[in-house]
Amino acid sequence: MAESVVPEVVVQEAQKLPRTKPLYYDDPYQARFKSNVLRAIEFKTKTYLVLKETCFFPEGGGQPGDKGSIILGTQRFKVSDVQSVGEVTVHVLDGLKGVLTEGQNVEEEVDWVRRYAHMKQHTGSHIVFSSIRQVLGLRKLQYMGVQLGSDISHIDISYGEAIDSEQTHEIEKLANQICMKNIPVRISWSTREEAERLYGDRLGITDVTPYGNVRVVEVEDCDVALCCGTHVKSTAECTPIKMLGRERLQKGVERVEFTAGQEAYAIYDKSMSMLEQMAKLLQVPTSEIYRKTSALISERAALQDGIRDLKIRLAESEALEMLKKAEAIGEFKIVVKLLPSLPVDGLKRIASTITRSDSCAIVMLASGDGKGFLVGAAGEMALKGGIDMGRILKEVAERFGGRGGGATKIAQAGGIPTERMQRALDEGLQRINEVLRQKSK
Numbered sequence: 431m432a433e434s435v436v437p438e439v440v441v442q443e444a445q446k447l448p449r450t451k452p453l454y455y456d457d458p459y460q461a462r463f464k465s466n467v468l469r470a471i472e473f474k475t476k477t478y479l480v481l482k483e484t485c486f487f488p489e490g491g492g493q494p495g496d497k498g499s500i501i502l503g504t505q506r507f508k509v510s511d512v513q514s515v516g517e518v519t520v521h522v523l524d525g526l527k528g529v530l531t532e533g534q535n536v537e538e539e540v541d542w543v544r545r546y547a548h549m550k551q552h553t554g555s556h557i558v559f560s561s562i563r564q565v566l567g568l569r570k571l572q573y574m575g576v577q578l579g580s581d582i583s584h585i586d587i588s589y590g591e592a593i594d595s596e597q598t599h600e601i602e603k604l605a606n607q608i609c610m611k612n613i614p615v616r617i618s619w620s621t622r623e624e625a626e627r628l629y630g631d632r633l634g635i636t637d638v639t640p641y642g643n644v645r646v647v648e649v650e651d652c653d654v655a656l657c658c659g660t661h662v663k664s665t666a667e668c669t670p671i672k673m674l675g676r677e678r679l680q681k682g683v684e685r686v687e688f689t690a691g692q693e694a695y696a697i698y699d700k701s702m703s704m705l706e707q708m709a710k711l712l713q714v715p716t717s718e719i720y721r722k723t724s725a726l727i728s729e730r731a732a733l734q735d736g737i738r739d740l741k742i743r744l745a746e747s748e749a750l751e752m753l754k755k756a757e758a759i760g761e762f763k764i765v766v767k768l769l770p771s772l773p774v775d776g777l778k779r780i781a782s783t784i785t786r787s788d789s790c791a792i793v794m795l796a797s798g799d800g801k802g803f804l805v806g807a808a809g810e811m812a813l814k815g816g817i818d819m820g821r822i823l824k825e826v827a828e829r830f831g832g833r834g835g836g837a838t839k840i841a842q843a844g845g846i847p848t849e850r851m852q853r854a855l856d857e858g859l860q861r862i863n864e865v866l867r868q869k870s871k
């Protein structure tokens with residue numbers, strides 16, 4: 431806004447000057463013009479230049495101020511920003527002490543690529559707004575804010591629900607249809623009262639819309655708004671339009687992001703290149719990418735299941751081998767082992783296999799991958815020998831910061847930090863030994 435960008439001392443000087451003639455209203459496509467210096471106000475490191483007329487658009491209505499050059503003879507000076515002070519347009523230039531003076535003839539040159547991008551984004555905002563209203567089936571919708579950029583823009587609308595992805599897709603489709611219809615954008619001057627009488631709710635005006643003279647921008651049979659920005663002549667120039675996202679700003683206000691023209695094309699182009707690369711990688715046509723990727727994901731899941739099953743089988747056979755060499759206390763055989771990366775149901779399966787294979791077996795297994803857990807099982811004879819796996823695992827888990835329990839025959843514990851798993855196993859083994867020795871006395 432002018433107050434925050436233009437220093438107060440410059441504002442006071444500029445306010446004394448006559449209104450700058452805005453050429454961008456008569457012809458927004460005019461990027462060069464010969465003008466005359468009305469004042470060059472120097473302040474600190476900048477020169478604030480006021481011309482008799484200008485084709486530079488000053489920041490306003492969510493559209494950024496133009497950039498470009500002021501040409502004096504063979505010299506060219508960069509315009510870094512353009513702001514309004516009332517009806518006076520101020521061109522901001524760096525330095526230039528004593529270079530620009532009243533009465534000099536200069537040439538203005540707007541950075542046309544940037545301005546034209548703003549014109550497309552701006553007209554695009556009208557098209558997107560109209561498409562939102564049509565897709566959501568709303569007769570009345572209000573602008574709550576708009577910010578245009580060269581590459582990405584957003585409009586904030588009065589809407590109490592989240593616009594879902596299906597609706598966003600429909601909005602984008604309709605916006606592009608409007609572009610492709612090559613609809614003229616008509617500009618006229620009226621009063622707010624007259625415009626309201628003609629267009630009613632379609633104007634989307636708010637409490638802050640000024641009374642008196644207003645500029646009516648109409649996209650035939652599609653959108654009409656009161657607007658002071660620069661627009662293209664036809665919707666075709668905004669092609670294509672790409673919706674980029676949405677977010678809820680506050681209750682009842684949705685922000686919708688989009689882009690139009692070259693920037694939107696760049697997104698489609700990048701997406702297509704990515705799809706073509708993926709198709710090449712997957713060795714299928716682009717139309718088959720989804721089917722092929724889904725098949726690969728299912729295949730991967732099946733392979734992972736297979737690998738997990740193989741790991742369990744391998745561990746089972748290793749465990750049975752261990753049983754042969756297991757530590758024996760009297761008639762009992764004890765298998766204690768850390769088996770990282772096996773899931774809890776895998777440990778249970780191994781423990782059951784061992785206790786089924788030998789009724790004197792006592793098993794305690796741990797997995798240390800991610801969340802640490804313990805599984806314990808005891809064969810029929812071991813149970814008769816006084817082993818209660820539920821109690822042993824409960825006590826061990828509580829000692830090492832976890833929780834556990836279960837039946838005397840099979841139990842499990844979890845929540846033990848992985849770095850403490852080996853110590854938990856040692857503790858479990860010691861308790862099993864104590865029970866068996868107590869019993870044998």
Ligand SMILES: [Zn+2]
Nearest residue numbers: 552647657659
């Ligand atoms: Zn506009």
